[in-house]
Amino acid sequence: MRHPSRHRIIWHEVGHALQYMDFPITPQNVLKKAVLPITRTQVDCLSWLAHTYLGGPYDMPRMWRDYLDPSPYEYVDPEGRPLGMFMEHARPDPDHYRDEGQRRRYGTAHELWKQGVDVVDLVAEASRRYGLDFTLAFRMNDYHHGSWEEHPRWWLEHREMTVGKGRQPEDSSPAAARRISGLDFTHPEVREHVIAPIIAAAECYDVDGIDLDFSRSRPYFPPGEEKPECLTDLVRTVRERLSPVFRKRGREPRILARIYERPTCDDAGMDWRTWMREGLIDALSIGSMYGADYRDVVDVARQHNVEVYAGFDCIAFDLNDTKHFGRLEYFRASCLNYYHQGVNGIFFFNGSALWSGPYPGPVARAMPHLMEVGDPDCLERRSKVYVTGWHVDHKPQLVWSSDPERNPGGTTRLFEVSDNLQDSADCGDLERLILKAEFKLHTPWISELNEWHLIWSRLDTMEYLLNGQPIEPGPIEKDELTPYALNGADINKNWSRVIRFDLTHGPLPVCGQNSFFVRVVEPDGQLVGPRDLLLGRVELHVDYGEPVK
Structure with missing residues (x-):
């Protein structure tokens, strides 16, 4: 391939x-x-x-000596003093x-260089x-130097x-x-x-x-x-x-x-x-x-x-x-x-x-x-984890909002899988397949919601679909609640929890593009006030059996 x-x-x-x-x-x-x-x-x-x-012309000394004048690239301090190819003039003493x-x-x-060794020559020969x-x-x-005190001479x-x-x-x-x-x-x-x-x-x-x-x-x-x-x-x-x-x-x-x-x-x-x-x-x-x-x-x-x-x-x-x-x-x-x-x-x-x-x-x-x-x-046929939405810069997708004008009616996350999971399951090589979805709750600080935080998804009626087929979540454990806030007040407003789906016995994701859809079918009537539910990281854990030792 x-x-x-x-x-x-x-x-x-x-x-x-x-x-x-x-x-x-x-x-x-x-x-x-x-x-x-x-x-x-x-x-x-x-x-x-x-x-x-980046850091000055310090690591190609033979080139700077024999082929090109290093002075335009040499760093200069705020007083206008050149710092030398190895920043030697920035030192209190040699x-x-x-x-x-x-x-x-x-x-x-x-x-x-004092030993007669140019680091580029050294590493090139060893490679x-x-x-x-x-x-x-x-x-x-x-x-990088833009936020430093020293800058290359030519730049200045x-x-x-x-x-x-x-x-x-x-x-x-x-x-x-x-x-x-x-x-x-x-x-x-x-x-x-x-x-x-x-x-x-x-x-x-x-x-x-x-x-x-x-x-x-x-x-x-x-x-x-x-x-x-x-x-x-x-x-x-x-x-x-x-x-x-x-x-x-x-x-x-x-x-x-x-x-x-x-x-x-x-x-x-x-x-x-x-x-x-x-x-x-x-x-x-x-x-x-x-x-x-x-x-x-x-x-x-x-x-x-x-x-x-x-x-x-x-x-x-x-x-x-x-x-x-x-x-x-x-x-x-x-x-x-x-x-x-x-x-x-x-x-x-x-x-x-x-x-x-x-x-x-x-x-x-x-x-x-x-x-x-x-x-x-x-x-x-090696154990792996497919993941989307993992990076800190990723913006979670809105699943449901108490504000009808902002409520999207659910959201879909697409993800690629390159394992042929059906073949692996058929030959007995697939040991376990777990889909994990991270959900984030945004609310004002309302103390009455604290206990609800611990039991969410047993109150709201939810629908989860993998490639259009319904899948059921496993029981939520208390230790899966993960705050992502700086203080207690923020914890009461923002949290994330991972919901697990055991797919070992199906439905299996296909080799290619897959879709995970989630929506709130019926929000719990006891809970009033503004809140948003968002979909964060989605992971597919593929575990293959290991040889018996």
């Missing part, structure tokens, strides 16, 4: 390996975090972030740093030794070429400062500023390809002034200028573009169709989460022999309220869905965020995903 492609899993390293490595600072200790944990897995390409605007993060980020690269392709990734428009000298055109942020939040700090790619000078280190790095280092990361970050133009042809011009120029560099090594350049999911990428000015049609890119990584539909992108890519990789931004699974969803069972389901849509492989962006999130502990043990999700055949 998997379409032939160059890579199964592309692992993107953002620099955490340098920050989390063990001391002392030696080449061997770098490789223990940066390369060894992904060897002998399904990862066959290491995408290494080349830092320019061996001390402002904080532990700076010591690990800049100090590691600096100490290796090849273990049979991995090695690519350098460049963030097209990183503006050309603030009129940012999307905010040098104006002050709307408020004091870091997000407001960053939103107006991105470069405006309308200007040819901006595009050349971004392209220069890409070409220099390709000349300096023996890489297998270049990744253009457009997911860091929009906007690329002032709002309402998007010019897709400018981003296309950038990609076209990169291709033209990389071609002679790679041909000297006897091969054509391999370019991967990383973009947001649709329609966000389209609205931001990323004309991926033209990039494919003109042969400007060889691969595309799209998206960052579960539940997207990439079939239209895959259809265009097939016409132009472009590989498509489903992208996951692993930093999304490093938050207290999202760690759970980064576990292997959720990835199995999502990746199998994406393979059924026709993607070639998986792109783990910010991959090392998984170390401290779902599976804390030794690095290699923390990433069981890498042994399975690169091959759909490894995902069939």
Whole structure:
């Protein structure tokens, strides 16, 4: 089922390996975090972030010394003092740093360089030794620095070429400062500023390809002034200028573009169709989460022999309220869905965020995903969890409201399943199948409703349908009530509860799109006053039998 492609899993390293490595600072200790944990897995390409605007030009010292003047990218402090390639002038003295993060980020690269080791050379050589392709990734428009005190020199000298055109942020939040700090790619000078280190790095280092990361970050133009042809011009120029560099090594350049999911990428000015049609890119990584539909992108890519990789931004699974969803069972389901849509492989962006999130502990043990999700055949008949509406940004759907003008009369949630559950049930392989639906109640603070909170769904008459067939919930246990509020008053207004449906003996979801419908048939007459009932997260837990030990 998997379409032939160059890579199964592309692992993107953002620099955490340098920050989390063990001391002392030696080449061997770098490789223990940066390369060894992904060897002998399904990862066959290491995408290494080349830092320019994110944290300064500290991790490609040989390139900055021999191929390109680093001063335009060097950070400058509020007093106008240049901080040096390794932020060495920001230190109280040569061996001390402002904080532990700076010591690990800049100090590691600096100490290796003192030992005569360029970290890019080190990791590239080790990757090849273990049979991995090695690519350098460049963030097209990183503006983390917008909320910092230090900024790249060129940015300070050309603030009129940012999307905010040098104006002050709307408020004091870091997000407001960053939103107006991105470069405006309308200007040819901006595009050349971004392209220069890409070409220099390709000349300096023996890489297998270049990744253009457009997911860091929009906007690329002032709002309402998007010019897709400018981003296309950038990609076209990169291709033209990389071609002679790679041909000297006897091969054509391999370019991967990383973009947001649709329609966000389209609205931001990323004309991926033209990039494919003109042969400007060889691969595309799209998206960052579960539940997207990439079939239209895959259809265009097939016409132009472009590989498509489903992208996951692993930093999304490093938050207290999202760690759970980064576990292997959720990835199995999502990746199998994406393979059924026709993607070639998986792109783990910010991959090392998984170390401290779902599976804390030794690095290699923390990433069981890498042994399975690169091959759909490894995902069939494996226990998994299909999920929709899981992310904190997801807005729950209104099921019923006491306000007749707002009452929708029920709601439907669609979800994809790529397991053939009927075949598994027929052959005795399916052990258990549970559908879980999270319902949220919004009310004013009315004390009389407190006891009702504990017994909801035994009062209102409800209807639940799976693909049009009625399904019955199991008994509600008291410990399934989960408040999501900051204080007691809010708990009385807002809560969520998970309702379970045992589908082991049917009706079974189909392989493909499924619908879950719910409505309030008759609200309980004892309960008066305003209240809304909403549908939140929906999960399908598929448990296959394990071999007898």
